[in-house]
Amino acid sequence: MTIDFHCPHCEKFLKTTEDKAGLQAKCPGCGGVITIPGATGAELPHEATSEMSPPPVPGGTGSQVRECPVCRAEVSDSAIRCRTCGEVFPSRSVIVAGRPAGQREIRPFPPGEVIEEAWRIFMQKMGLMCGALFVMVFLCLIAGGFVFLLAVVAGFLSDTGNEVGAAVGWTCFGIGYLLLLFFNLYLQIGYMILSLKVAREEHAELSDLFTGGRYVVRVLLNSLVFSLIVMVGLVLLVVPGVLAFFMLWPFSYLIIDKNYRGLEGLKRAKSLTEGNLGSIFLIFCVGCLGNLAGSLVCYVGMFLTIPYVCLLLALSYDRMSCQTPLAGEATASI
Structure with missing residues (x-):
């Protein structure tokens, strides 16, 4: 189930998953801090969603970009944190076959992306x-x-x-x-x-x-x-x-x-x-x-x-x- 709502600052249409209700995030449109509403409110019709919300970006192996689950912004498939709203992405393979539970997954961070992000901030x-x-x-x-x-x-x-x-x-x-x-x-x-x-x-x-x-x-x-x-x-x-x-x-x-x-x-x-x-x-x-x-x-x-x-x-x-x-x-x- 998804939560569809508008930014209270700029009225940009946003969409996220139900488990994000009550969390705070930055609006990708104006940058204002917003609190994600609960899933009890009425959702917009599917037609409105398809017109105002960007289409999902497929993830998985071979994809170069994917979609942030909070603000729906496009992010690099190797990204660990969304540069738009600050959401930290959980690992999709914390426990992997052959690796004991609690052992850290080895995943080098992309230095070019970090250099660019540091300059932006x-x-x-x-x-x-x-x-x-x-x-x-x-x-x-x-x-x-x-x-x-x-x-x-x-x-x-x-x-x-x-x-x-x-x-x-x-x-x-x-x-x-x-x-x-x-x-x-x-x-x-x-x-x-x-x-x-x-x-x-x-x-x-x-x-x-x-x-x-x-x-x-x-x-x-x-x-x-x-x-x-x-x-x-x-x-x-x-x-x-x-x-x-x-x-x-x-x-x-x-x-x-x-x-x-x-x-x-x-x-x-x-x-x-x-x-x-x-x-x-x-x-x-x-x-x-x-x-x-x-x-x-x-x-x-x-x-x-x-x-x-x-x-x-x-x-x-x-x-x-x-x-x-x-x-x-x-x-x-x-």
């Missing part, structure tokens, strides 16, 4: 993304300037022979430097939270930059272990270190998104990136080239390229997390 949210980066850099410079001032005072006391004052000054500098590192990490995590919300086209605002406090210790711990693994891999003929980097890089997104404890983020990261290493490599190549281009314009261009690259990485994580669940997480047969 970035153009819509450029002000927020660039503004948040400017605020983050400004606050880091202020905090760094204060720590530098502590170092200057401590050096001055050392030069004047005031040993007690110099000891106190250098101690304050050391404490201030550690606090500066934590503050920078705190803002970086906040920017990742903001980027992930923007990538998912959820409501995001500048205050999200200051919401990463509870993740700082966990991200720092996982970052230290991650750096150690990569360094050891680089010593072992470089290639193992590069592979380790690409396999484990989304650990911070997993901690933020799934609220994982301890080193669970690193443990889950390998399962998340399985089958996606080629796509991840291309995404990082695009990110490096973008930041390089930004640095050539007296580094000012990086205020545009860094937000886009951050959004690109967040969207790549989102695409991987929208695939079938990680090993050990609950799954359901479709």
Whole structure:
């Protein structure tokens, strides 16, 4: 049974399945947020439906496009999320013959589609993304300037022979430097939270930059272990270190998104990136080239390229997390 209704904002005729009743989606016509009504209302005659609703796009093997079940927009057959209404498509083969229940299906995400989608979202949210980066850099410079001032005072006391004052000054500098590192990490995590919300086209605002406090210790711990693994891999003929980097890089997104404890983020990261290493490599190549281009314009261009690259990485994580669940997480047969 289907639900036929009109958008309350632009009166566009929409059609979806009965199980979507009560959910919110974006109208493909005007982009307004709508609540899908229940199936109790009167449906339009079949003639009206055939005239106003686009014909179904066949799916299945060999199809290049299919139809979103919520907004009826055409999407790529390999798409994981509808770019019109944000609907996440469940896997059509979560449990496959020969694969134990709960094991993650390997399905590489299309890097070209992610790059294009990230650019579309970035153009819509450029002000927020660039503004948040400017605020983050400004606050880091202020905090760094204060720590530098502590170092200057401590050096001055050392030069004047005031040993007690110099000891106190250098101690304050050391404490201030550690606090500066934590503050920078705190803002970086906040920017990742903001980027992930923007990538998912959820409501995001500048205050999200200051919401990463509870993740700082966990991200720092996982970052230290991650750096150690990569360094050891680089010593072992470089290639193992590069592979380790690409396999484990989304650990911070997993901690933020799934609220994982301890080193669970690193443990889950390998399962998340399985089958996606080629796509991840291309995404990082695009990110490096973008930041390089930004640095050539007296580094000012990086205020545009860094937000886009951050959004690109967040969207790549989102695409991987929208695939079938990680090993050990609950799954359901479709």
